[in-house]
Amino acid sequence: MARQVSVFLQNQPGHLEKVTEVLQRKLINIRAMTLSGSAYGWGILNLLLNDPDEGHKALVEAGYSAVLRPIIVVRMPDRPGGLHDLLAYLSKGEINIKNAYATLVPKEGAAILVIDAENIELVEKLVKVAGLTQLSDEEIYHL
């Protein structure tokens, strides 16, 4: 199962930079990321890395609250309505998405959606039913 690294961060100048510095030192590449703040002075950073285990280890060693969370990454056709088609299937399955982010993969002419949801196994089935493909771990980490 693919994993992302989630990091607890204070919402303050320089804090994100410290994270990227840790990753850079370990030569870890960021494939995609999202940063969401809260009204309370902190936020959560989600990172799709080429080596999630090493990245997680490096961040924990540097003192961060960081965890590995299971995700699923789905390939979508890069055209209007591509995301909508996928979501139509997921909502039929009553999937509640906790967090999601998308990025383009120009060399494939496709877009990908990273999904963090409670019932990952069900999501995998629904993706298949929708006629879409899921990226393998290998593909994700070498986007």
Next chain:
Amino acid sequence: MSLYWQKDLETMPRAELEAYQLKKLKASMVQAARSPFYGKVFREKNINPENLHSIQDITSLPLTTKEDLRGNFPYGFLTVPKNEIVRMHCTSGTTGNPTMIFYNRHDLESWSNLVARCLFAIGAREDDVFQNICGYGLFTGGLGFQDGAEKLGATTIPSAAGNSVRQIMLMRTLGTTVIHTIPSYLTRLYEVFVEQGLDPRRDTKLRLFAIGSEPHTEEQRRRIEEMFGVRAFNSFGMTEMNGPGVAFECECQYGMHVWEDAYIAEILDPDTLEPVPDGEMGELVMTTIDREAMPIIRYRTRDLTRFLPGECPCGRTHRRLDRFAGRTDDMFIIKGCNVFPMQIEKILMRFPEVSTDYQIVLDTVQGVDEMQIKVEFNRDFFTGEREVLETLHHKLRSAVRDEVLVTPKVQIVEPGALPRAEGKAVRVRDLREAKKGA
């Protein structure tokens, strides 16, 4: 094996102990009258030790305040010629004159004996290795515990404050069994153990902690004990009363026996200055009755505590002081509510999701005073889900509001984000505009 360092004194029946105190108090007053300060006060108020008929009559004597000590700096309380003094210590004196305390040979002997008695009471013996992790120098915790542990006969390591890596090296090399330090340092030390891949339960011989000089809650003590697998005993002392060794927990860990053969402790209502019944909270007032160079009579400590009613199963007859609820002067007022930092700490300790370090910041934001509470998030509870953090945020906020009636601005910060104190942890920072002008 004896349970007591000085059985006769420690288990003296109350009536006998009070008679002993009265005799010692009268002698102390005669000695005190030789100082410029008490000489004048006693003359003016016509105070004569012969008018005291029971220990309860101590309430007829005038109180001594911190201002009196500062105002008569440095020698106004001295009763002996200067060449008889062998040691001095003083308080940090961040505002105005520091308070200087002078000791002659008798005083040092008496003091170190009390500290040895405390260490014996928690179970330390001469075959222990005692590491004293606190500031040496003017601060009484360094030399005070050094002398006491030496008197006990333990191997004493004067490792002083700071340099956690070296502290751990000393502890492991020499097989330290007993540590004296401040509680907030132990949580810091534990982090360093973990960073080095060590487990204090497995990699040290530690068995006893004496902790003090810094207010802390029962919950914080339990957490420390849990981390290290070591029993931690509460210690109370103050420079004005020699330093450490004034009151100490015994093996029962329920209240600190105040050594009533050397001090008279009273608990007064801070407003009326009348004694409160045992079990009720009030201000601790202390009198030295075994000090020659600088006796102090009825000193207002500003510490809030109470006598624990009833007898202690350990057999000591000296009364027990409860954990300190705060100081009459560290209370702050915000939005009209009186708040003691200890109240906040108690609440935070109920939440395992936050670490033992915290900071209260009082500030004026757009003309309105606010109380900000910064707590470190315990990384074991991080799941990557914001709901968990948001729920914690709301729970902390309402728990504090329910207790102190002020809604705080809670700030959950990254682990290690709060400054680590090598000395007393600074828990409250007051940046309010009203304060800036003052």
